[in-house]
Amino acid sequence: MTDLDAATLDGPSPDARVLDRLFATIDARRGADPASSYTAKLLAGGAPAAAKKLGEEAVEAVIEAVLGRPDRLADESADLLYHLLVLWASAGVSPDAVWTALARREGRSGIAEKAARPPA
Numbered sequence: 001m002t003d004l005d006a007a008t009l010d011g012p013s014p015d016a017r018v019l020d021r022l023f024a025t026i027d028a029r030r031g032a033d034p035a036s037s038y039t040a041k042l043l044a045g046g047a048p049a050a051a052k053k054l055g056e057e058a059v060e061a062v063i064e065a066v067l068g069r070p071d072r073l074a075d076e077s078a079d080l081l082y083h084l085l086v087l088w089a090s091a092g093v094s095p096d097a098v099w100t101a102l103a104r105r106e107g108r109s110g111i112a113e114k115a116a117r118p119p120a
Ligand SMILES: N=c1c2ncn([C@@H]3O[C@H](COP(=O)(O)OP(=O)(O)OP(=O)(O)O)[C@@H](O)[C@H]3O)c2ncn1[C@@H]1O[C@H](COP(=O)(O)O)[C@@H](O)[C@H]1O
Pocket: 022, 025, 026, 029, 036, 037, 038, 039, 040, 053, 078, 079, 082
């Protein structure tokens, strides 16, 4: 989102807490009417359908990155995050589990982590 986009929204500047609110909305759509809720339609298809849709959205984001279009990449990233959260809801993953995994990794280089893995 550009600064201009953010300025058109009501309330405080948006931040990553929107993800927790979005997940709560998604979770509350369980059993809702698929005719009136896109989320309910996705959830009705189960984790495999949500995973397939996530893959499609990932490809769309990759294409925008490769084409060097950051504004379109930001929009596709929002689609991608929404569909990732739908997959978490379908597959029984709570956002807190993911936030915890990220926090545990904070400050540890990926290179050091990989070097410390036991041999395959
Ligand atoms: N953040 C989103 C969001 N991002 C993307 N999408 C929808 O994701 C769909 C897929 O986008 P595409 O461009 O890939 O469309 P498509 O290829 O035609 O999709 P398909 O119909 O083939 O699956 C579109 O219908 C988008 O509107 C979203 N739908 C809902 N949300 C959030 O979820 C909330 C609940 O939505 P409902 O469940 O629909 O009430 C909303 O208030 C929003 O906050």
